[in-house]
């Protein structure tokens with residue numbers, strides 16, 4: 550059994566040694582794969598330690614991200630996010646309101662009441678001619694930004710493939726079953742900055758959050774958080790539970806498309822970012838996190854994974870094109 554990273558109100562999020570999947574004995578590998586799959590089938594969330602992404606590189610990526618957010622607003626706005634199809638660039642605080650509501654009018658109402666207290670910068674697969682990435686100038690504080698982010702993108706892409714292999718092994722299907730579905734790397738690297746905020750802001754607006762409750766859309770999300778706290782995951786009994794940071798772990802959660810792909814045997818669980826837990830301050834410091842949203846290839850056709858249904862009529866969803874699904878979801882969010 551894996552240790553628990555989080556355990557409260559019927560929510561158990563396992564802390565899994567992923568090194569044992571990558572480099573362990575055959576038994577270690579199978580046992581770890583089972584832990585990964587069980588975590589996604591129950592909490593919808595897992596914590597991974599001992600991934601190939603080193604602590605020193607991770608910290609370099611966080612430092613590089615912070616330098617981008619320190620740029621003047623007009624420079625950041627010159628890289629503004631434009632369309633759901635491209636899903637690249639900078640979003641100023643209040644621009645995106647993630648929400649469980651899908652109607653655009655409702656999202657607009659929500660956005661004007663309690664905007665998310667965050668700014669983000671999104672990077673997609675490099676080299677897509679019709680959707681170029683935005684890159685800050687390779688000079689001054691942001692010199693080295695592009696090679697750092699491209700390297701991180703590619704390390705995360707590789708980790709996605711390995712986590713999908715663990716799911717396959719857990720399911721008892723061919724370890725490489727998902728490889729051809731995820732090899733292109735149609736993923737999104739999102740840098741997040743939650744600016745420092747006075748405690749008073751939360752006190753005077755009980756509904757105020759740093760990021761509203763939502764599920765992610767794709768296959769899995771690799772979430773790298775700093776030590777500030779505030780991430781919460783919804784338990785089966787409906788309570789939001791702190792997903793307390795554990796140094797050098799990667800929080801991984803299943804997204805809606807993986808839930809659908811697994812015929813709802815895997816859970817895509819609601820989560821949000823709220824006022825940090827240690828409230829004995831006048832002002833909370835800034836929080837930084839990085840979400841790497843993994844998706845099946847844009848062109849992949851997604852229908853129930855073998856073994857997640859016994860008979861045709863047990864398939865809960867019709868097949869769908871991955872890219873169409875994601876654009877549809879993103880269109881409702883911005």
Ligand SMILES: O=C(O)CCC(=O)C(=O)O
Nearest residue numbers: 741765774780822838840
């Ligand atoms: O910042 C975090 O810890 C969570 C971010 C998140 O859930 C998202 O961007 O989808």
Ligand SMILES: [Fe+2]
Nearest residue numbers: 763764765820
């Ligand atoms: Fe999320």
